[in-house]
Amino acid sequence: MVDPASGLDAALDVLLRDGAIAALGPDLPCDAAIVVEARGCVVAPGFVDLHTHLREPGFEQKGTIATETLAALRGGFTTVCAMPNTEPPPDSGPVLSALVERISRDAVVRVFPLGCVTRGRAGRELAEIGELAAGGCVALSDDGSPVGDPGLMRNALQLLAALDLPLSEHADDPALSAGGVMNEGQVSERLGLKGQPAAAEVAAIARDLTLAEMTGARLHVAHVSTARGLELIAEAKARGLRVTCEVTPSHLFLTEDAVFGEGPQPAYDTNAKINPPLRTENDRRALVAAVNAGLADAIATDHAPHAAEDKRCEFDAAAPGISGLETALGTLLVQVDRGELTLPAMLRALTIGPVRAFALDQRVPHLGRLEPGATDVVVFDPAERWRVEARHFASRGQNTPLEGQEIFGRVRAVVVGGRLAFQREGTGV
């Protein structure tokens, strides 16, 4: 049993009663109605994802609240934060209310919505920020569309500072990255693809940190992909700015070489096209070190399911994104096995790290912890190996660059809201 929030790391039983953890301890009396055998497994707080695309409403061919939250559950995630790049996007109270209603009807894990920073995510005028805060948004973001106008960004941060809500920013300077479809460097040159330079992310992070300092706002830098971007965030944190950041399992595990294709992997693999792009090995190592050091507050999936036709086309035309909820734990545990990531650091970035970044425990007490009163638990076997076959995903998006690869770690059981919501065969007694 591992709980990074308390430092707990011991072989114990956990007893749930009336929808919450009632006790943790050695050899608890075993008269429960349901017993999950977890010998050899890790028991941890349910994972929390700060960056999930559920696609509904508007893009149900890519995914729905029902399919993508089931993917979350199977991946061990009991809480996901839904990005607002839906159609319509939640940029006002009424649109948000309709979304919340759909979520309460169809979601099989806890979903916290993010609202838009600007109306229609168009970057021209602010969204109905007061209504979005009152309606329960845990953060605001224009998601794949960075807030380009620095004056508008300043106004948004000022408002959000007053509301004490974080702004999750896709840090990118479109003037530098426009037209780029992968990382700019030797690989893009060899493939003849237009690249996005690391500077597009680094320059945007520098601007956003400057504005966060000016306004006192909480800035969350989404999916950091560059070593230099991390250095700027480390410096800002050291100076006491209210900045947090996330890294994705894809950027931790893969580099731009996945686009080039190696061995059995195809070249120009559109499934390896994401935004921000997969970077260099030097960047990847810096991201791994940031998780181990706690500089990266969260590992967030950026789960981005797409329909087959969005990817079955030439590289330039393909939609960016990876369906990642069901492989996140598996690739992270490969990295634990390699000695790259430590298990406690990995779990911290999947549990209490993201909870603190968005202050989610102010909304649901005990979230991200294993303690009496907590309601979300994941049980996984860290040693079980399995081969990625996207056709078996619960997600509607089968877009993964990991097809056929062997990864580690199988989710055995998941408790959400005190209820055993998922159990893989062979674990019941």
Ligand code: DOR
């Ligand atoms: O790869 C990405 N896919 N990056 C984004 O910023 C958006 C996302 C999506 O919604 O497909």
